[in-house]
Amino acid sequence: MGYKAVGLFSGGLDSYIAVKLIQEQSIEITALVIDLWSHERTVKNRLSEDVKKLGIEYRYEEITSVFLERLMEPWWGYGTAVNPCIDCKFLMMVKAKEVMEEIGAEFVFTGEVLGQRPMTQNKQVMNMLEKKTGLEGRLLRPLSAKLLKPTEAEKAGIIDRNKLLDIQGRGRNRQFEFAKSNNITGYHPPGGGCILTYREYAAKVLDFINYSDKAQPDPEDMEIYKYGRHFRISRDLKIIVGKDDEDNSILEEFSEGRGVIDLRKVPGPLVLLEGAAQGENLETAASIALRYSKIKKDIGTLVVYISSDGKESSVATRDIKDDELERLRIKFDRNKLEEIRRKTLNKQRMLRKKYL
Ligand code: SF4
The missing domain is CATH 3.40.50.620 (HUPs)
Known part of the structure; x- marks a missing residue:
């Protein structure tokens, strides 16, 4: 045999x-x-x-x-x-x-x-x-x-x-x-190698752990982490800004259930929204979009169409300085990872004890 x-x-x-x-x-x-x-x-x-x-x-x-x-x-x-x-x-x-x-x-x-x-x-x-x-x-x-x-x-x-x-x-x-x-x-x-070992990718997973209401990311979330520039505007809003035309068209495929800011008359990147885009949050998101648009600088007001709301609105914008942009950018923070490690040590022990 x-x-x-x-x-x-x-x-x-x-x-x-x-x-x-x-x-x-x-x-x-x-x-x-x-x-x-x-x-x-x-x-x-x-x-x-x-x-x-x-x-x-x-x-x-x-x-x-x-x-x-x-x-x-x-x-x-x-x-x-x-x-x-x-x-x-x-x-x-x-x-x-x-x-x-x-x-x-x-x-x-x-x-x-x-x-x-x-x-x-x-x-x-x-x-x-x-x-x-x-x-x-x-x-x-x-x-x-x-x-x-x-x-x-x-x-x-x-x-x-x-x-x-x-x-x-x-x-x-x-x-x-x-x-x-x-x-x-x-x-x-x-x-x-494995994408989970990349700091840039890990930053987005850590952001999910810190801010998402969902119990776990779905495969679509994991895919989106590979594209665009990710910014955490507030606890309620994250935006993803396409880096180039290829990025824009890939991100567009994920717009259903999220929402997109369309800059209407300004040629610019595709901006995916995760969360509530209104008031100051929307102004910041539109200002970041403007910064990555062909115009690159502030023009005072911007007409945007938010696909998730189905309406056009006029948004006040401002110049986003480099330090603000960097503060909002989702980037790897070793301290955050260490904090999660510390916080979850007991849970890990408990899970191993329970299931093994
Ligand atoms: S999580 Fe670790 S073991 Fe699994 S594929 Fe990634 S590097 Fe390999």
Whole structure:
């Protein structure tokens, strides 16, 4: 009887090597691609093509709702920005376990490398995740396997431990050498990385945590954070100002349910509204829009059309000075992140105690 395994697959070199090492031991592999919050179609297609070329089964699962819940309330906290990496790994492994049980596979494997990432790929966290996800003895990390406890599959001889590797650390030379000598091509170069680790992006998530009435952002919110200049005008109003024509047309797609300030006679950026645009708030929003318009300076009054109200109004504007603009801009504030960390420590402990 052939043995089966489920491999978490990201399309990066480490996951390619992991697949290669398991494939060589005649194991039937299902590559599991996990989507945290709506992968762009191109990513989805690209990974399914990768998997096809490797000649293994492809399985796509999205965990948006539970992931965004954890983004707001991680059980193990955030990394350098708002990346809840331990929670993220936990959820992926739980999903992999579900798939493993569903298809009757022997084990789950990942491309993790001991010591490669300080938060999640140290022995203590790796062991903890294995235990807490219910994958004890059934989670194989082929790239570092010789440095870790043998799994059930190795003990049972389903997998020959001698053919696995002992890579550790952040260097990539061993992986590149392995790829070269094993003719592994087509993997996606590192770079880009997870957007939650970017400070500019994290700033918008932190703003959501501080000001939104919603329990968690939805995929559309997460998408909008990638575009435009974001300003917090007041507790009740946030605006997003398109950076260029491309940005404007992308942001326009998100206008339903939000509202847009149309500058009517002034050629300017698209301004998306989140919240109540009236009185002083509207004046500030219109003044910022003016500053990023072709005119660039104040003209005293501006006729704007607010799509959410369905009416045109004349708004008094003013020159927005650089320091005011910077004060209103949503930017990364480490102190805010630290404050959230401190405030949520007890909650994290409580959640872990309750659910694990
Ligand atoms: S860096 Fe991003 S994708 Fe990677 S484990 Fe952390 S949260 Fe998940």
